[in-house]
Amino acid sequence: NAGVTQTPKFRILKIGQSMTLQCTQDMNHNYMYWYRQDPGMGLKLIYYSVGAGITDKGEVPNGYNVSRSTTEDFPLRLELAAPSQTSVYFCASSYEGQDSPLHFGNGTRLTVT
Amino acid sequence: GENVEQHPSTLSVQEGDSAVIKCTYSDSASNYFPWYKQELGKRPQLIIDIRSNVGEKKDQRIAVTLNKTAKHFSLHITETQPEDSAVYFCAASRANTGFQKLVFGTGTRLLVSP
Numbered sequence: 001n002a003g004v005t006q007t008p009k010f011r012i013l014k015i016g017q018s019m020t021l022q023c024t025q026d027m028n029h030n031y032m033y034w035y036r037q038d039p040g041m042g043l044k045l046i047y048y049s050v051g052a053g054i055t056d057k058g059e060v061p062n063g064y065n066v067s068r069s070t071t072e073d074f075p076l077r078l079e080l081a082a083p084s085q086t087s088v089y090f091c092a093s094s095y096e097g098q099d100s101p102l103h104f105g106n107g108t109r110l111t112v113t
Numbered sequence: 114g115e116n117v118e119q120h121p122s123t124l125s126v127q128e129g130d131s132a133v134i135k136c137t138y139s140d141s142a143s144n145y146f147p148w149y150k151q152e153l154g155k156r157p158q159l160i161i162d163i164r165s166n167v168g169e170k171k172d173q174r175i176a177v178t179l180n181k182t183a184k185h186f187s188l189h190i191t192e193t194q195p196e197d198s199a200v201y202f203c204a205a206s207r208a209n210t211g212f213q214k215l216v217f218g219t220g221t222r223l224l225v226s227p
Contacts, residue, residue, distance in 0.1 A: 031213075040122070042202055042217040043157070058214070059114075090156065094213065101147070101159035102213065 002026055006091050006105035013081040013112045021076040021108050023091030031094045032074040033058075033102065034066065036087040043090065049074055081112045115140040117205050119218030126193050127226055134221045136203035137185040143205040145213065146179060146186045151200045151220075160201075161188070193225045 004025045013019055025032065030051045035043040045058030049068040063085060065077040074093075078085060088109050092102040116139040126132050138146075147162035163170045163177045163186065170177050174193075179186040190197055200222050204215040 040219055042117075042119075042219045043204075043215075044217075045214065048214070059216075099162065099164075100213070101162070102149075102157075102215070104156040104158070106156050 004091055004093055004103050004105035006089075006108050008108060009106065010109045011111070013078075013110065015081060015083065015112060017081050018077070018079045019081070019110075021078070021089055021091070021110075023074045023076065023105060024072050025074075025091075025093040025103070026072065027093060027095075027103065028071060029093035029103070030071065030096055031100075032068065033092045033094075034064070034074070034076045035090045035092065036060065037090060037107075038087050046076065046089075078110075083112050086110060086112045115143055115205055115216040117203060117216050117218045119203050119221055121221060122219065123222045123224070125224045125226065128193060128195060130193055132190045132193050132197070132223055132225075134188045134201055134203070134223070135185060136187070136205075136218050137183075138205040138216075139184065140205070140207070141181075141184065142207050145206050146177070147204050147213075147215070148175075148177060148188050149202045149204065149217075151202065153199070157202060190223075193223075195225050195227055198223055198225045 007022045033048045034046040047066040049055045091105045094100040119136045144165040149157040150160045151157040176189045200220045203218040206215045
């Protein structure tokens with residue numbers, strides 16, 4: 001049982017490039033999330049999904065897109081990367097119950113130069 | 114929307130001392146308050162949580178208290194150990210349907226010196 005798996009672990013992008021951060025979970029969780037973590041700023045919700053085919057914006061969605069074609073996968077797409085998107089990105093998932101903890105992946109450290 | 118403030122940003126204690134981290138929230142409808150611990154270079158992990166119908170919850174050396182009137186909640190760690198050194202995040206959300214649209218605090222870096 002791998003939990004939440006994110007790839008890649010590290011990536012350097014040039015301004016204007018695009019990339020997809022991959023996230024997959026094997027716990028059959030319906031709820032999935034993408035957060036970004038900037039130094040001293042805590043975790044900010046980018047997008048979330050309550051099930052396959054359903055996605056919605058979080059606090060900081062600009063510059064990102066997501067899709068949820070299956071229960072397991074929730075990729076995050078960056079189009080036209082900007083230096084402001086330099087951050088650590090965490091994918092997470094949870095059950096539907098009220099006391100369900102978030103299970104985080106190991107994160108992707110992205111640098112845009 | 115919800116806003117969560119967390120203090121202090123850094124906390125240094127000696128091994129065996131107690132540590133207290135405080136958070137305030139703005140949305141009186143928030144009813145779920147988890148605490149996450151993030152060790153250096155690792156993923157955040159839930160350590161304890163509390164719902165608004167409870168004033169205090171304990172789990173061995175850690176406890177969380179909630180004051181709904183004042184809209185603040187605190188994490189208490191007793192008999193601290195070096196392995197407690199990490200960044201701790203508080204969060205708040207309305208979790209009526211199970212979905213947690215958590216708003217996180219900015220984190221507290223706890224350093225426990227032997």
